[in-house]
Amino acid sequence: MEYPNDEVTKVHERNKVWSIILCFWGLLFVFTAYDTTAVRDQTQKSEFLAENKGVENVLDFSNRFGELTGLTEIRNVLAQIRSGLNEPYLAFRLPADESETTVPEVVEKAPQAETKPSTVNEKSEIQHRMIKPKRRVLIVGASSIQFAIGAALERQIPKYEGVKVRRFGKLASGLSRPDFFDWPAQIRKLLKEFKPDLMIANFGGNGAQGIPLGKRKSAKFKTPEWDQAYTKRVYEIIDMAYEAGADVAFLGMPNMRSKKFAKKMEYLNRVQKQAAEKKGAVWISSWSWTSDRKGKYRKSIKLGKKRGLMRTSDGIHYSKLGAKFVVGNMLAQLESKYSWSRPNEPVVFNHQFARTSTTTVHTFREYRPQLALQENRVRLWLEFKTNKEVSETCFTPTETELKQFAKSVGAGVFVPADCASPFGPDFTFAEAKVRLLEGLKLSGDQPMTREVVTSADEWNVLKQKMEPAKSSTVSP
Numbered sequence: 001m002e003y004p005n006d007e008v009t010k011v012h013e014r015n016k017v018w019s020i021i022l023c024f025w026g027l028l029f030v031f032t033a034y035d036t037t038a039v040r041d042q043t044q045k046s047e048f049l050a051e052n053k054g055v056e057n058v059l060d061f062s063n064r065f066g067e068l069t070g071l072t073e074i075r076n077v078l079a080q081i082r083s084g085l086n087e088p089y090l091a092f093r094l095p096a097d098e099s100e101t102t103v104p105e106v107v108e109k110a111p112q113a114e115t116k117p118s119t120v121n122e123k124s125e126i127q128h129r130m131i132k133p134k135r136r137v138l139i140v141g142a143s144s145i146q147f148a149i150g151a152a153l154e155r156q157i158p159k160y161e162g163v164k165v166r167r168f169g170k171l172a173s174g175l176s177r178p179d180f181f182d183w184p185a186q187i188r189k190l191l192k193e194f195k196p197d198l199m200i201a202n203f204g205g206n207g208a209q210g211i212p213l214g215k216r217k218s219a220k221f222k223t224p225e226w227d228q229a230y231t232k233r234v235y236e237i238i239d240m241a242y243e244a245g246a247d248v249a250f251l252g253m254p255n256m257r258s259k260k261f262a263k264k265m266e267y268l269n270r271v272q273k274q275a276a277e278k279k280g281a282v283w284i285s286s287w288s289w290t291s292d293r294k295g296k297y298r299k300s301i302k303l304g305k306k307r308g309l310m311r312t313s314d315g316i317h318y319s320k321l322g323a324k325f326v327v328g329n330m331l332a333q334l335e336s337k338y339s340w341s342r343p344n345e346p347v348v349f350n351h352q353f354a355r356t357s358t359t360t361v362h363t364f365r366e367y368r369p370q371l372a373l374q375e376n377r378v379r380l381w382l383e384f385k386t387n388k389e390v391s392e393t394c395f396t397p398t399e400t401e402l403k404q405f406a407k408s409v410g411a412g413v414f415v416p417a418d419c420a421s422p423f424g425p426d427f428t429f430a431e432a433k434v435r436l437l438e439g440l441k442l443s444g445d446q447p448m449t450r451e452v453v454t455s456a457d458e459w460n461v462l463k464q465k466m467e468p469a470k471s472s473t474v475s476p
Helices: 005-034 036-043 053-069 071-089 148-159 183-194 224-243 259-278 320-337 399-409 429-439 456-466
Strands: 126-130 136-141 164-169 198-202 211-214 217-219 247-251 282-284 300-303 306-309 347-355 361-368 379-384 412-416 448-453
Touching: 126 429, 136 148, 136 183, 148 164, 148 198, 148 320, 164 183, 183 224, 211 224, 217 224, 224 247, 224 259, 247 259, 247 320, 259 282, 282 320, 300 320, 306 320, 320 347, 347 429, 361 399, 361 429, 379 429, 399 412, 399 456, 429 448, 448 456
Parallel strands: 136 164, 136 198, 198 247, 247 282, 379 412, 379 448
Antiparallel strands: 126 347, 211 217, 300 306, 347 361, 361 412
């Protein structure tokens, strides 16, 4: 059957349009398969794309296609060549309009880990130090930092007053293979450029493998030689941070869907934790958060009104919801340690007291309302003790309760960090009061009252007594 010339032309035009569209989508898919990591990193920044299962399935398929066709390997080779060519020019700088955050004068400079507390009064037997708030946070690590965990930290940490963040993640990297990616060299550059006072690190998934020790030599995983080599790598990056004036906090690896891989991560966590804590760094476990009640791999999570999978389809990396859950738990531990506060919420400061003649250190937390930061407000000292008649467990209100109480009272509230810091012959309330007020640069006659609470009932009575008045002073 013959068509008129105009009909033939229309058919050819339609075919031409569809050919262009198919070529476009084909090229787009090839480029996605070539560098799925870059595309995934961008999708994590969008709440809609990060939670879209269709997008996640397409990315997983393109990643497998890239590995099967060799595109991923080509990308890795080209990335190494490009990294070598650009190395002299690699720099990470803050935008020009970012300004430094002013830290209140009452905060003293915190010593590095493994150093003794600074002395407020050189002639005194009681030493006191106040931990300096962390205002510049560097986040480093492998794929979880490049994707969901890193993105969640980068979004949540700046919500604290005056805290700035810089993130650098590298897929398929770790501390075991510097021949693939030299993390110590990269961290050294980041520390020099960003000048953080805290570095948060997450390494592990790619660390459970042999560590090169030289030409044709390597330490096999789960051997004493491997433990020693990996510990040395952890020490190296911690020492770098300390030399740059930054503390270090590690986030441990989670439970895994693969039982074999989970056992590897348990082993690596143990070695990493021992190394980090021996150097004075903070190590936070994510194992219980990613395990169910039976200790097995946790598949789903409910956060607020949302419920979904904790991991992506590979059973290793976090989904956006899972990352938000883990980061929330992590920051709950870090915010009181590093004196982070959200707008209009009390700031949490950590105080340590020690007598030079003993090795005992008494740690107290101060919950100070924002409005009282630069004012000489009355301090209320709450001492929580064990009520042996009721329970052997020390009663302590939650962080949220203590913040709300300090805000309603309008004055600084101090509490022991644990029940192992009671007052007694070695450390009296009067001595602590004097040293604390000196450390806060306040006059020695600043009024301070003390309340002892041993149960939830006594805590509720105290709140009812103080909160209705909403007074800025507390009667001794």
